[in-house]
Amino acid sequence: MVLGNAFGIPGITVDTHFGRLARRFGWTLSEDPVQIEFDVAELFVPRDWTMLSHRVVFHGRRVCHSRKPACGACPVANWCPSYGLGETDPAKAARLLKYELAPGSEPLLAQLLAETHRAAEIRMESQKRVP
Numbered sequence: 001m002v003l004g005n006a007f008g009i010p011g012i013t014v015d016t017h018f019g020r021l022a023r024r025f026g027w028t029l030s031e032d033p034v035q036i037e038f039d040v041a042e043l044f045v046p047r048d049w050t051m052l053s054h055r056v057v058f059h060g061r062r063v064c065h066s067r068k069p070a071c072g073a074c075p076v077a078n079w080c081p082s083y084g085l086g087e088t089d090p091a092k093a094a095r096l097l098k099y100e101l102a103p104g105s106e107p108l109l110a111q112l113l114a115e116t117h118r119a120a121e122i123r124m125e126s127q128k129r130v131p
């Protein structure tokens, strides 16, 4: 992620969250980080690898937990082949969310979304400058 963030070199970071979610999303069947990276790299264009890594890890930490995925409060439930693996009742699932998404953390979430939006704008502006 450092190479991707600081130097614009695309990379897929396979940590425990990324590996778990890649399997739940059906992107790979493997438990091996190297194989997971290879399988996912086949599915996405390199320019998306770094942000994909960030977003998947973000989702794994806050929503799609190892033991208790919050399926009923999951924004990608509609297309996730593993929907139902965790709690599907929306109210119960919402209580499983963590960090910025946890109940009572709305100001933190608003700040995060604003920063994310600004970061996306900066990235789009910088991509426009690439010939």
Ligand code: SF4
Residues within 6 Å of the ligand: 024, 063, 064, 065, 069, 070, 071, 072, 074, 075, 076, 077, 080, 081, 082, 083, 084, 085, 086
């Ligand atoms: S629907 Fe459930 S298993 Fe699928 S990504 Fe969301 S929380 Fe994870």
